[in-house]
Each structure stands twice: as C-alpha cells, then as structure tokens.
Amino acid sequence: MRDDGKKITVLGLGAMGAAIARAWLGAGYEVTVWNRTASRAEPLAAEGAAVAATAREAVDAGGLVVVCLLDDDSVEVVLDGAELRGKDLVNITTSTPGQARERAAWVEGRGARYLDGGIMAVPPMIGVPDSGAYVFYSGSSELFAAHRDALAVPAATRYVGVDPGSAALHDVALLSAMTGMFAGVSHAFALMREGARGTEAAPREFAALLIEWLTAMAPYANGVATHLETGDYTLGVTSNLAMMVEGNGTLLRTAEEQGVSPELLSPFMALMERRLAAGHGDEGTTGVIDLLLR
Structure with missing residues (x-):
C-alpha cells in the first residue's frame, strides 16, 4: 500500500x-x-x-x-x-x-x-x-x-x-546552452585580459558590461523558436548569416592580435561557413541546428 x-x-x-x-x-x-x-x-x-x-x-x-x-x-x-x-x-x-x-x-x-x-x-x-x-x-x-x-x-x-527521459533531456539541453555561454564569456575575458591592464576596463567593470550585453541578446532564443516552428529561417532576421560570417573575420583577427586562441569560437564559426556555402546567406544562424542533427 x-x-x-x-x-x-x-x-x-x-x-x-x-x-x-x-x-x-x-x-x-x-x-x-x-x-x-x-x-x-x-x-x-x-x-x-x-x-x-x-x-x-x-x-x-x-x-x-x-x-x-x-x-x-x-x-x-x-x-x-x-x-x-x-x-x-x-x-x-x-x-x-x-x-x-x-x-x-x-x-x-x-x-x-x-x-x-x-x-x-x-x-x-x-x-x-x-x-x-x-x-x-x-x-x-x-x-x-x-x-x-x-x-x-x-x-x-x-x-x-x-517520457521518463524528458526531465534529463531538458536538464542537459539547458546545461549545454550554459556551457556555450561559459565558453563565450571565457573568450571575452581572455581578449580583455591584456587589453584591460592599465585601463579602465578592469575585470569587474567588464563583467557588468558582459552581463548587460548577454541579457540583451537572450531573446535571440525566441527568434530561433519562431524559425523552427515556421520553417522560415529568414523571418525577422536583421543580421543575416552572410553578414555574420564576414564579421567573424574581425573576431578572429582581434583574437590573433590579442594573443588569444580562437578554439572556443572556431567550431561554431565553421558550421556557419558550411551553412553559408550551401546557399543560406539570407538566414540567421538557426540553420546550424540542421547541421548538428545526424
């Protein structure tokens, strides 16, 4: 009982x-x-x-x-x-x-x-x-x-x-997103580590800027959800894949100038380039998800 x-x-x-x-x-x-x-x-x-x-x-x-x-x-x-x-x-x-x-x-x-x-x-x-x-x-x-x-x-x-596996899947999906965010935060601080010495951009001051920026960018997830629900990966896109891939060059050159390895960013950038090469320059980055599925 x-x-x-x-x-x-x-x-x-x-x-x-x-x-x-x-x-x-x-x-x-x-x-x-x-x-x-x-x-x-x-x-x-x-x-x-x-x-x-x-x-x-x-x-x-x-x-x-x-x-x-x-x-x-x-x-x-x-x-x-x-x-x-x-x-x-x-x-x-x-x-x-x-x-x-x-x-x-x-x-x-x-x-x-x-x-x-x-x-x-x-x-x-x-x-x-x-x-x-x-x-x-x-x-x-x-x-x-x-x-x-x-x-x-x-x-x-x-x-x-x-489905008994649903809780674990939700858990791991959110933790995976968090891990990606940690990677971006780590790269950002690495860029600023040398540049911040002797300037006003001390780590704690930069952290405040970083939190503000990431919070502003968080609604990006809503756009991805809309793309996946509608099947239209161009809907509402302001900075398209072609523009972003072009901009990645500046991110990589800056990392080189600052003596920072690009290894935390390179895998995602490579996927963006593959999607662009397949003729999807007017999309956002949602198409990268299709490349991850196997």
Missing part, C-alpha cells in the same frame, strides 16, 4: 542530497536518510532525521523514496537489494535521457512507480524561497500528482511529460 503522508526517505547525502533532506526536515516531514559513508548522516540526525543502517532499511521506512547518488550505476547498486514493490521512487541522480528510460523500466519491473528529476539549482539554492531553484520531473504522472506538494518543498517543480 502506498504511503502518501509526510514520510520521505533520502538515499545519498552529498551536498545536494543533504540540502534536500534538510529542506524536508525544516518543513516538518518525517525523513529517513541513508548514505554509504555513514558519518555524513550525523548532522541530519542531529536535526531530527532517522538514520537507516542500510539502503533496504531506508526504503522499508515507508513514504516517498528519493534517490540522489553519484551516477546511474550507483542507483542500481544501492537499490538492487531493496524491496521496491508498491513504492514511489523519485530519482534525481544526474543521468542521460536514455539512462533515465532504462532506470524507469528497471524500477517499474520491480513493482514501483518511477519519476525522474533534473535539478536546475546548486545546493545553496535548495529550500530558499525565491532562489529560482526548480526541478524538472518526468515519468509517472500519478506519482507526481500524489507527491506534488512534497516535491515542491526543496525547489519549484516543472513536470515535462510521461
């Missing part, structure tokens, strides 16, 4: 798992915790958590079971000896979409309902009102509906469908 009360088990007490368990404790939930290194449970025990000696004992404690471990392989190892039949299991361990789908089948084959999660936050944001933290969830809609209130305690929730 499923327990929809205020009992929660947390398996894995790294920085994220501990922060999540602490948020539920602070909200008055009855929390049972387990960690392979038992000493990590001691601070939570002092705050009122029950500490299980084994993962199986923690799962048996009843209520919602939340797994926050190192990787997908760890999830199988930890849960292999546990009785999952009749349980509701939420896996917020970072994984790929494919791994999430396989884990869902593995868990459901043992008689449990499964929900996968992708956390869009760092531990200090967990349990903090208005921090902007949220978690993508996908998988069993019934499980999500039953535990929606509990899941919303550590961070806001965004349910993205019954």
